[in-house]
Amino acid sequence: MAYKLISRYYKKLSQQSRMQWRTWMYKRYCFNSQSYRDYSSAFLQNESPLPELSVPVQLAGRKYLPGSWHHQFPQQLNNPQPDFPHVVTPSNTTDAANLSLTDWATVVRQYLDDNLTKYGAVLVRSLPIQNETHFSQLVSQLKYNPQSYKGGIGNRHSKVTNVMTASDEPKECSIELHNEMAYSPNWSDLIIFYCKIPPALGHGGHTCIAKVSDYVDRLGQDITQPFLKRGLRYQNYLFSQGSVPYKYITWQQSFQTKEKAEVEEFCTNAGYTYKWDDNENLTYYIDLPAVVNHSKTSKLSWFNQIYQHSPTYTREHPSFEVADLPLDKHPLQCYFGDGGEISEDILFYMRSVNWQVAVGFEWQAGDVLFLDNVLVQHSRLSFEGPRKVYASYLPVEYLARDTLRK
Structure with a gap:
């Protein structure tokens, strides 16, 4: 009887009200019952692997890419791997249009908690994010503790709350693969990049990533x-x-x-x-x-x-x-x-070996890339023309910070 009453009530709701109802039900049960734990999979789906780079990307001999002249430096950038980065999109366009950024933050946060350590890099596409203010709202609603960049030596500046330019280095400069702030006792566990304006195909500007495990295995x-x-x-x-x-x-x-x-x-x-x-x-x-x-x-x-x-x-x-x-x-x-x-x-x-295991992908407007900063390195290649990518750096304090360097 109760089920029939709920079904009758649900059918009378508007589309927007139905979405709000679904969101409330998922939140109510998915976080308080193990049998309904998988909240995020109701709204996010794993996409097919990213396609190969549409234009080959030259690495060897690239100007302002340190060590590119070395005899062991790879000739070209590797294509994305089958699940690196791991790509997810909203399950349907209705969800994408009707869920608020707060709701999406709840969905994404659970997906990261369940999957980021497994994949190292999670690329979320087609969220309703159109500018750095939206990105700031999403980051804030993820409910991580924000980290100050005080003492950092990257060339970047703040834009809005919890958001900085990814880099203000000259366009012609290629930034090396690195773990963010590994030179500091207060590094970031989670790096988030948001692409507002992707570079044009064939004009560089790739954000390249590499698994630390692949790199260190090759070093010997x-x-x-x-x-x-x-x-x-x-x-x-x-x-x-x-x-x-x-x-x-x-x-x-x-x-x-x-x-x-x-x-x-x-x-x-x-x-x-x-x-x-x-x-x-x-x-x-x-x-x-x-x-x-x-x-x-x-x-x-x-x-x-x-x-x-x-x-x-x-x-x-x-x-x-x-x-x-x-x-x-x-x-x-x-x-x-x-x-x-x-x-x-x-x-x-070491540079040459690191670039041998790096992969690149082509940004789309609105992309949000989440990186486990300890497991995955990132970089930026030189580019021509417009490109706007923003970043947020977050410590995820699973353990007391002073235990991590021991």
């Missing part, structure tokens, strides 16, 4: 063991505003302040050793391991920026072409944890 123990044993030292040298001889980040931009006392407090709390020179330029460093425990699985994962955080990167950057700097005045330095030098031959070999 002869390369990895010394880093595991000796650890790493990340050192930065940041000029003060007005004294920088090139267009690159200053300590005021990195630490989001003009007050030296605030910088010193940040460095002290985070465990950095620091010093100022007579021109108020800042040198600071920290010793970290080459691996971390994944915050959800607790498994050890290779997690560092060994070759990315070095003058071998900045020397092949367009902003440094006219800057005649000694190596210790480059903004990025990486040593063994005991202060020993790392061979440039090893750095360029």
Whole structure:
């Protein structure tokens, strides 16, 4: 009898009211009963694998891509793999049109909780997101704790709440594969990218991704063991505003302040050793391991920026072409944890191996890409023409943060 009454009531509802009813029912039962756990699959479906790149993407010899001249550097970018990135879309267009961003955030959050660690990269297409404000609303409703980019050394700026430009590096520059903020004790677990304006086909601008497990397997123990044993030292040298001889980040931009006392407090709390020179330029460093425990699985994962955080990167950057700097005045330095030098031959070999396992895909407007930052690296290739991609960086605190580096 009760079922008949509910069915009769449901039939009288408008289409919009039916959607609201369905959403309430799913939320009511899917989160409070194991038998109705799979809420997200009612609204999201796994798409076919992404197609091959429509235009071959040259890597070897690419200008401003560090190490592209190395004899082991791959000639071209790999196509997407069958489930990397893993692609999902709304199950039907009615859902996409009628669910609010808050509802979609609930759906996406559960899908990520269930699947992100499995796939490493989840690409969600056809959500009702048209601009960075919508993206900000989605990120906020995912109910993660937002992370400040204070102390980050990427060239980017804030747009709206929890949203930054993905990168403000020059178009002609290719950003290397990396785990975001692996040089910091306060890294991001989750990276989210939103594409507002995709680059035109054949004009570059691919966001490339690589599985860390594929990369480290190819490196081999002869390369990895010394880093595991000796650890790493990340050192930065940041000029003060007005004294920088090139267009690159200053300590005021990195630490989001003009007050030296605030910088010193940040460095002290985070465990950095620091010093100022007579021109108020800042040198600071920290010793970290080459691996971390994944915050959800607790498994050890290779997690560092060994070759990315070095003058071998900045020397092949367009902003440094006219800057005649000694190596210790480059903004990025990486040593063994005991202060020993790392061979440039090893750095360029590591680059080549990393790009051998990278894949690329072609953005569509409205795409949202979720990356497990410990399991998957990302990069951006140089491009021509318009391209607008935004990013959000989030710590997912499955465990207390101070346990993760042990």
